Amino acid sequence: MFRTADMLEIFQQYRGDAIVVPGRGGRHWVHLSTNPNRDVPLGDPAMGGHASFAAGLALAQPDRKVIVFDSEGDLLMNLGILPTIAEQAPANFYHFLLDNECYATTGGQPVPNAKNVAYDVIARGSGYPHAYAFTELNDFANNIASILSQPGPVFVAMKVLPEIENEPIGRRPRWQTRSRDQVVRDLKTELGIPE
Amino acid sequence: MAQANAAELKPEIVLDEMKKNGVTDVVWLPDSETNWLYLLMQAEPSLRLIPVSREGLAFSMASGLAVGGKTPIILIQNTGLMESGDSLRGWALGMNIPVVLMVGYRGWTRHGINQDTAATYTERFLHAFGINYYLVENSEDAPRISIAFDEARKTKRPVAVLVGDEYHGFTNR
Numbered sequence: 001m002f003r004t005a006d007m008l009e010i011f012q013q014y015r016g017d018a019i020v021v022p023g024r025g026g027r028h029w030v031h032l033s034t035n036p037n038r039d040v041p042l043g044d045p046a047m048g049g050h051a052s053f054a055a056g057l058a059l060a061q062p063d064r065k066v067i068v069f070d071s072e073g074d075l076l077m078n079l080g081i082l083p084t085i086a087e088q089a090p091a092n093f094y095h096f097l098l099d100n101e102c103y104a105t106t107g108g109q110p111v112p113n114a115k116n117v118a119y120d121v122i123a124r125g126s127g128y129p130h131a132y133a134f135t136e137l138n139d140f141a142n143n144i145a146s147i148l149s150q151p152g153p154v155f156v157a158m159k160v161l162p163e164i165e166n167e168p169i170g171r172r173p174r175w176q177t178r179s180r181d182q183v184v185r186d187l188k189t190e191l192g193i194p195e
Numbered sequence: 196m197a198q199a200n201a202a203e204l205k206p207e208i209v210l211d212e213m214k215k216n217g218v219t220d221v222v223w224l225p226d227s228e229t230n231w232l233y234l235l236m237q238a239e240p241s242l243r244l245i246p247v248s249r250e251g252l253a254f255s256m257a258s259g260l261a262v263g264g265k266t267p268i269i270l271i272q273n274t275g276l277m278e279s280g281d282s283l284r285g286w287a288l289g290m291n292i293p294v295v296l297m298v299g300y301r302g303w304t305r306h307g308i309n310q311d312t313a314a315t316y317t318e319r320f321l322h323a324f325g326i327n328y329y330l331v332e333n334s335e336d337a338p339r340i341s342i343a344f345d346e347a348r349k350t351k352r353p354v355a356v357l358v359g360d361e362y363h364g365f366t367n368r
Contacts, residue, residue: 040262046285049255052247053286056259056267059220059245080248084256088245180290184262193264 001159002137004098008032010141014148018065019187021054024098024105025069027175037190042180048077051095055085058093058152061191065092065148072099072119073111079122085153086127093152095123100162108164123155131155204360205334206232209297210239212340216295219265220245222253226272226299250275251282257294258286272299273317273357283324283353293347295340296355300330303359321355328355 005028012032019038022029026041033039040057042050054068075081075097085093101114111117120131130150134140140158147154165172178186188195209232213221221236222245223229236242247253250271257267276283276298287294302311309315321328327346329339340356347354 042290044285045258045289046255046281048251049258049282049286052252052255053259053262056222056256056261056265057263058259059243060260060263060265078249078252081252081256084245084247084252184290187262188264191264193262 001100001135001161002140004028004160004163005032006137007140007158007160010137011144014144015067016065016148018067018094018148019057019061019191021050021057021066021068023050023069023074024071029069030175030177037186040183040187041176041178042183043176045180048074050074051085052078052081054095055081055088055090055093055153058090059088062090062092064191065094066090067094067096067148069096069098072097072101072114072117073103075119076111076117082123082126082128082155086123086129089129090153091151093154094148095128095153095155097155097157098160099157100160102162102164104162104164107166108162119157120155123157128153128155131157133157133159135159202333202360204331204337204358206235208334208337209340209358210235212337212344213268214239214241216341216344217266218268219243220257220260220267221270222247222257222260222267223270224248224250224253224272224275226270226275227301229270229299232270249278251279254279254282254292254294255286258290258292261292261294262290267294269294269296269353271296272313273301273320274313276355277313277316277320280320280324283326287353288324288326291351292353293351294353295343295347296326296353297340298328298355298357300357300359303357305332305359317357326353326355328357330357330359332359 021040058066102108120133124131253269260267302314343354
């Protein structure tokens with residue numbers, strides 16, 4: 001398992017001009033990104049929807065890479081999105097999964113069968129043409145360039161260390177620097193999408 | 196027979212309304228009434244059909260499409276609408292997505308005597324979320340679909356069209 005922040009530092013070097021939906025990696029990504037107008041840090045509008053949102057964005061913007069950092073708790077809620085994404089086959093879509101084996105924001109309770117689910121196998125079985133799984137940061141670092149140079153959809157499961165939160169939600173420091181509306185406005189301006 | 200035909204909602208008219216309003220993507224899961232419309236949508240080159248496996252995914256998918264500059268419509272049954280509550284809340288309402296929800300009103304009768312609890316709770320569900328809706332029961336009601344699109348655009352909120360009829364097949368068959 002490795003730290004999400006360390007992984008994102010490596011990823012940032014290969015990001016290029018891709019649109020990034022950082023998901024639950026957002027708290028680290030906002031401090032690492034050098035292209036915030038192409039970031040879509042939404043926090044958590046509703047659990048389980050990041051992959052489908054990012055896939056919709058990828059289908060709407062086929063000439064731009066769209067990269068999402070999903071999480072296993074979210075994906076388990078909506079596993080059915082994988083066949084849809086595989087069928088639509090967006091060549092610009094890269095689906096990374098932060099698997100910390102628990103629901104970190106509610107105190108670290110394990111997700112069902114946390115240690116035994118092979119999400120890369122599920123993705124490949126759903127029709128993703130390429131799927132990977134990493135438990136070591138070096139392996140991720142050695143493969144990220146080739147992963148992002150392949151046509152999508154590509155699925156990458158990563159075992160990451162949990163960052164458990166036990167503070168009541170109202171007392172947690174906010175990491176977001178922009179409102180959701182501002183994030184969307186900034187992205188649309190950056191991409192030349194009319195309001 | 197003429198009265199029965201007047202009571203029908205022709206799928207060609209629904210498709211025309213989608214095209215008139217610039218729909219690019221139909222995010223959908225089939226309901227018990229959709230098949231005729233599906234065959235037309237499949238043949239329509241201006242539409243991309245994106246099937247989902249549970250209706251809540253339609254809201255997050257449509258949100259991504261809309262943020263990316265497309266004009267999606269969500270086509271689902273009332274049962275799936277109710278299943279989607281949190282996704283509707285967070286991805287459509289919370290993101291201010293101007294999307295029309297075309298919702299099959301399974302169980303609808305005009306008399307209020309429902310045999311199907313799906314119909315019993317549909318409008319109550321929409322009221323709870325503050326979502327405005329228009330009932331379309333036949334082809335003469337179809338202009339309400341454009342009204343729904345206009346309202347969604349102006350308010351940047353989801354607006355529902357409740358389809359209170361089954362599609363009876365193609366006009367010229």
